Amino acid sequence: MDKQNNILKICDLGIGYQSKRASNNILFDRINLTGNSGELIALVGKNGIGKSTLLRNIIGLQEPIHGSVLFYDKPVKSYHRSEFAKLVSFVSTEIVNISNLKVFDLVALGRFPHTNWFGKLKPNDLMRSTRALEMVGMSSYAKKNINEISDGERQRVMIARTLAQDTKIIVLDEPTAFLDLPNKYEIVHLLNKLSKEENLPDGLSAEQAGKAGKTIIFSTHDLNIAIQEADKIWLMLDDEIIEGAPEDLILNEILNKIFTNTNLSFDKLKGDFRMKRKHTEKIGLFGEGIYYTWTKKALERLGYSVEKGNESIKNIKIEFRNDSCKWTLIDGVKMEDFNSIYDLSIHLKIQTRLSIDRL
Amino acid sequence: MLQKKHIILIWLLLSFILIVLFITDVFLGSVNIPVKEVLKVLFTGETNHPEYLTIIYKFRIPKALTALFAGFALSVSGLQMQTVFKNPLAGPYVLGISAGASLGVAILVMGVSTFTVVSQFGVLGNWMVVIAAWLGSGLILFLILAISVRVKDIMTILILGIMFGSATSAIVNILQYFSNESMLKAFIVWTMGSLGGVSSAQLKVLIPSVVIGLLITFLSLKLLNAMLVGENYAKSMGLNIRLSRFLVFFSTSLLAGSVTAFCGPIGFIGIAVPHIARMVFKTANHKTLLPGSMIFGGIILLLSDIISQLPGQERTLPINSITALVGIPVVIWIIIRNQKLTSVS
Numbered sequence: 223m224d225k226q227n228n229i230l231k232i233c234d235l236g237i238g239y240q241s242k243r244a245s246n247n248i249l250f251d252r253i254n255l256t257g258n259s260g261e262l263i264a265l266v267g268k269n270g271i272g273k274s275t276l277l278r279n280i281i282g283l284q285e286p287i288h289g290s291v292l293f294y295d296k297p298v299k300s301y302h303r304s305e306f307a308k309l310v311s312f313v314s315t316e317i318v319n320i321s322n323l324k325v326f327d328l329v330a331l332g333r334f335p336h337t338n339w340f341g342k343l344k345p346n347d348l349m350r351s352t353r354a355l356e357m358v359g360m361s362s363y364a365k366k367n368i369n370e371i372s373d374g375e376r377q378r379v380m381i382a383r384t385l386a387q388d389t390k391i392i393v394l395d396e397p398t399a400f401l402d403l404p405n406k407y408e409i410v411h412l413l414n415k416l417s418k419e420e421n422l423p424d425g426l427s428a429e430q431a432g433k434a435g436k437t438i439i440f441s442t443h444d445l446n447i448a449i450q451e452a453d454k455i456w457l458m459l460d461d462e463i464i465e466g467a468p469e470d471l472i473l474n475e476i477l478n479k480i481f482t483n484t485n486l487s488f489d490k491l492k493g494d495f496r497m498k499r500k501h502t503e504k505i506g507l508f509g510e511g512i513y514y515t516w517t518k519k520a521l522e523r524l525g526y527s528v529e530k531g532n533e534s535i536k537n538i539k540i541e542f543r544n545d546s547c548k549w550t551l552i553d554g555v556k557m558e559d560f561n562s563i564y565d566l567s568i569h570l571k572i573q574t575r576l577s578i579d580r581l
Numbered sequence: 582m583l584q585k586k587h588i589i590l591i592w593l594l595l596s597f598i599l600i601v602l603f604i605t606d607v608f609l610g611s612v613n614i615p616v617k618e619v620l621k622v623l624f625t626g627e628t629n630h631p632e633y634l635t636i637i638y639k640f641r642i643p644k645a646l647t648a649l650f651a652g653f654a655l656s657v658s659g660l661q662m663q664t665v666f667k668n669p670l671a672g673p674y675v676l677g678i679s680a681g682a683s684l685g686v687a688i689l690v691m692g693v694s695t696f697t698v699v700s701q702f703g704v705l706g707n708w709m710v711v712i713a714a715w716l717g718s719g720l721i722l723f724l725i726l727a728i729s730v731r732v733k734d735i736m737t738i739l740i741l742g743i744m745f746g747s748a749t750s751a752i753v754n755i756l757q758y759f760s761n762e763s764m765l766k767a768f769i770v771w772t773m774g775s776l777g778g779v780s781s782a783q784l785k786v787l788i789p790s791v792v793i794g795l796l797i798t799f800l801s802l803k804l805l806n807a808m809l810v811g812e813n814y815a816k817s818m819g820l821n822i823r824l825s826r827f828l829v830f831f832s833t834s835l836l837a838g839s840v841t842a843f844c845g846p847i848g849f850i851g852i853a854v855p856h857i858a859r860m861v862f863k864t865a866n867h868k869t870l871l872p873g874s875m876i877f878g879g880i881i882l883l884l885s886d887i888i889s890q891l892p893g894q895e896r897t898l899p900i901n902s903i904t905a906l907v908g909i910p911v912v913i914w915i916i917i918r919n920q921k922l923t924s925v926s
Binding site: 283304307308310312314316320321322323327328331340387 | 802803806809810811814817819820859863864866868
C-alpha cells in the first residue's frame with residue numbers, strides 16, 4: 223500500500239477505562255486498524271460494545287491503555303492541540319441546542335484553530351464557513367437559530383462545522399442516532415460524497431489539500447446503511463475488531479458474527495438482516511410476483527412456514543378478480559375471501575388464538 | 582435577524598439611558614440637592630454650596646460608580662458562568678459564589694478581627710476584606726470546578742452549588758451566633774447589600790479589581806464562544822480547557838468576589854441580566870453579549886439603586902431586596918419559557 227495514503231494507523235491499541243483501585247477495565251486489546259484518504263469508514267457494533275470509547279481514543283479525548291493511534295505516523299499525543307485540531311475534527315452525540323446561536327456562527331466556530339486569540343474572522347474564514355454550509359446544502363439556513371431547525375438539519379450544520387475546521391480526518395459518533403430513515407440515508411450519503419471530494423478550494427497547496435479527499439470515520443448501528451455507503455467497515459465483535467470492505471465481510475461470513483446469540487441472521491443474497499423465526503405451522507401459498515413475495519413475508523411474520531403450491535395443507539390462493547386482488551383461504555372444505563393482507567392476517571390471528579384456547 | 586442599523590440604534594439608546602440613570606442616581610439621596618446644582622457640580626465642578634460639593638463627591642458619585650461597576654461585574658460573571666456551566670440558571674448568587682465571599686468576609690469580620698480594626702487599616706483593610714471575599718468565592722468555585730470534572734450532569738452541579746451556598750450560609754450563621762452585638766450588626770447590614778456604604782477609598786480597590794476582571798473576560802471571548810458548544814467540542818477544536826476554565830473562574834471570582842466584599846451579596850443581577858442581553862441582541866456570541874450584559878447590568882443596578890432611595894424619603898431600602906424583585910420575574914420567565922432547561926443559556 224502507498225505509505226503516504228495511510229493517514230491513520232492504529233497499532234496494538236488497548237482501550238477501556240483505567241481505574242486506580244481495581245484492575246483496568248479493558249474493552250479491547252490489540253486493536254489494529256487503518257484509515258486512508260478518500261475513505262468513508264463505518265465503525266459498526268452492538269450498543270455499549272465500546273464504539274464511542276474507540277472514537278474518543280482516536281481523537282485524543284481519552285488516553286489509550288496501551289498501544290498508539292498514529293496520524294501520518296505520529297502519535298496523537300505528539301501533536302500540539304491546535305495542530306491536531308487542524309488535522310482531526312469531531313462530531314459527538316451531544317445535541318447542541320443553544321438558544322440564539324445562529325447556524326452560521328456555529329459553523330464559523332469551526333475556524334477556531336485557524337483564527338487569532340480574539341477569534342477574528344478574516345474574509346478567508348468567512349468564505350470557508352459559507353462554502354462549508356453550501357457543501358451540506360444548508361446555505362439558506364445561515365441566519366436561523368440552531369434550536370429552531372430539525373435534528374437532520376442540525377446534524378448537517380454540525381458536519382458543516384467540521385468542514386469549516388478544514389481537517390483531513392472527520393470523526394463522527396453516531397451521526398444518525400436521532401434521525402428518521404430518509405435522513406439517516408441522506409446524512410451517510412453526504413459523508414460518502416464528502417469523503418470523495420477535494421478539500422476546500424484555494425489557500426492550500428495541492429499536496430496539503432490532498433486530491434484524494436478526506437478520511438471520514440463514523441460509528442453506527444445501522445448496518446444496512448453502512449454496507450451501502452461505507453468504503454470500509456470496522457466491525458466490532460465481542461473480542462476483536464475486524465476491518466474490510468463491507469462486501470468482503472459479507473463474503474467471508476464475518477458480518478454474520480455480529481448477531482450471534484441473537485434472533486437475527488444475515489441474508490447474504492439480499493444483503494440485509496432478518497429475524498430468525500420459529501415457525502409453528504405450515505401453510506400453502508399460490509400466487510405470482512410481488513403479491514406472492516409480500517404475502518409470504520406477512521405469513522412468515524405471523525409465524526407460518528410457507529410452502530409454495532402445497533394444496534394438501536391449509537393454503538392461500540392469490541387471485542385477481544375485476545382488477546382487484548383477493549386472497550382466498552382454503553382450510554379443508556371451508557373457503558373465505560379477503561380483500562387485503564391485513565384482513566387475512568386478522569383472521570389467521572383469531573384462528574390461532576382459538577386453537578390455543580381449545581388446547 | 583437584527584440589522585446593523587438597529588443594533589447601533591439600540592447601543593445609542595442604551596448608552597443614553599445609562600447616562601441619564603447615572604445622573605439621576607447622583608441627584609438622588611437623603612439630602613435634597615436641586616437638579617441645577619447637581620449638573621453644575623458634575624459639569625463645572627463649582628457651586629456656591631460647599632456642602633453640596635462634599636455630598637456629591639464623597640457620597641453620591643462613589644455610590645453611582647459603585648452601582649455602575651457592580652452592575653458590570655455581576656452581570657459579566659453571570660454571563661461567564663452560564664456559558665461554562667451550560668446552564669441558564671447559573672450565576673454567582675445561585676451557585677453560592679456570593680455566599681462563599683460572605684463566608685470569607687464573615688470570618689474576617691467576626692472571626693479574626695472586628696470591623697473597626699479592619700477599617701483602621703484604611704486601604705489595606707479594604708484590601709483585606711476584598712481578598713477574604715476573593716478567597717471565599719474562589720473556594721466555592723474551586724469546589725464546584727473539582728466536582729464538575731467528575732460529575733458531568735449540569736443539574737447535579739447546580740444543586741451541589743446550591744448546597745455549598747447553604748452550607749456556607751450555615752457556617753456564617755454559626756459565626757454570627759458567637760459574635761458580639763456590634764460585629765453582628767455590622768455584618769448583617771453588610772449582608773443586606775449596600776451601594777452607598779462604599780467609600781472612595783474602597784472604590785480605589787473595587788474599580789481596579791472589576792476592570793482587571795473585565796479585561797480577562799475580554800481576552801477570553803474566543804474561549805467563551807467555543808465553550809458554548811460544550812467541552813468535548815471545544816477540545817476537539819483545539820481549546821485549552823484548563824487554561825480557559827482557569828481564566829473564567831479567576832475573573833468570575835475577581836468580579837463577583839470584589840462586589841460582594843464591598844456591597845454585600847447582591848442577588849439576581851448575575852442570573853437575569855445576561856438573559857436580557859440575549860433577548861435584546863438575539864445572539865449567543867460573547868463579542869456582543871459581553872458589552873451587552875455590561876450595559877444592561879449597569880442600567881439595572883443604577884435603576885435598582887434609584888428605586889431603593891425611595892425618592893422623597895430619607896430612608897433607603899436594602900439593594901438586595903430591590904434586585905431580587907427586579908430579577909426574579911426574569912428568572913421565572915426563563916424557567917417557564919424553557920421548561921426542559923436543556924436549552925442552554
